[in-house]
Amino acid sequence: MTDVKSGVNPLFLREDDLRQGIELLFFGYRDFTAEPDAMLAEIGLGRAHHRAIYFIGRNPGISVTDLLGILRITKQSLSRVLGDLMDQGFVDQRQGTRDRRRRLLELTEKGVELERRLSENQRQRMARAYRLAGAEAVEGFRRVMLGLIDDADRSRFPAPAAPPRVVRR
Amino acid sequence: MTDVKSGVNPLFLREDDLRQGIELLFFGYRDFTAEPDAMLAEIGLGRAHHRAIYFIGRNPGISVTDLLGILRITKQSLSRVLGDLMDQGFVDQRQGTRDRRRRLLELTEKGVELERRLSENQRQRMARAYRLAGAEAVEGFRRVMLGLIDDADRSRFPAPAAPPRVVRR
């Protein structure tokens, strides 16, 4: 598949459209994470801590194994991150009742506050993008991103009850 | 999970819609990079090398400074990466003619081949997502992603050539 630029692609998609998608993802992700990264650096934490805090906040009482499944890193890596977060009082563990082997993770009040500060930045950036693009575009964004995600994780995103709506100010 | 999301959001968008966007980006990026990362690991390179190769291929003759501007990393970091790529014969440098301080970067034939292999995977994933989502969704994806990107880099993405769909408001 050599680059016959304006030629017909068997997928009906032009090479440049695909490349543009790749680049949008690169630049989008880069800019999406830059500001929270800077905030985290100030308190000696990194992006990995943000991810852990985010998903614990999103799934209170999640087990270590389930969190590993989301993050797709090794338990040794996560262990270091969780250790930092627990030492600094952002995260608490409690033993599972039904299965006492499980350590269920929760944000402390301090953790909730940090999560809010970090994600607020990203929510605002996302909100700005949604507002600029319009409601219809948001649904398109959702559909394309879903297509990029492995089947295994697609189920984390149920179809919206009502289409994500942009509320006029 | 117990999502006790308190009622009113100071933003104009529902909290959950924004969170879903954040998560789509996280999972999408994670899955988008996983396979090329695995290929790179086999030849002792990493994601940083892929990024350099990609943008050199995309901008043949780009200067080191310009590449730094795209990647937003330090010259020391890029230097290591470029060194690896030049040692292994994926990238060539030539001196600028107008400005002889500049080192203009280009992929060798071997570099082009590697870039093709790596990005082919991502192009196919992107093509699949585009096909599943449909043409209209692709435009929406483009618009939302653009909104996530810092103003400074927005200009890298000119409006699509085909239907210059003017959206007001």
Add this chain to the structure above:
DNA sequence: ACTTTACGTCAGTCATGTTGACTCGAACCC
């Protein structure tokens, strides 16, 4: 002539990931 720019390099540090091996206690199964 002086300053700035483009690039490179040396040296040290940090964050985040990896493999592999091992322990411990709880749960599961025959």
Add this chain to the structure above:
DNA sequence: GGGTTCGAGTCAACATGACTGACGTAAAGT
């Protein structure tokens, strides 16, 4: 009851990709 699997944690060693800071050199700009 006993053996095995599972969830979690730990120790050790290592790779990668980022960072800061300092310094050097050559070319271009003023």
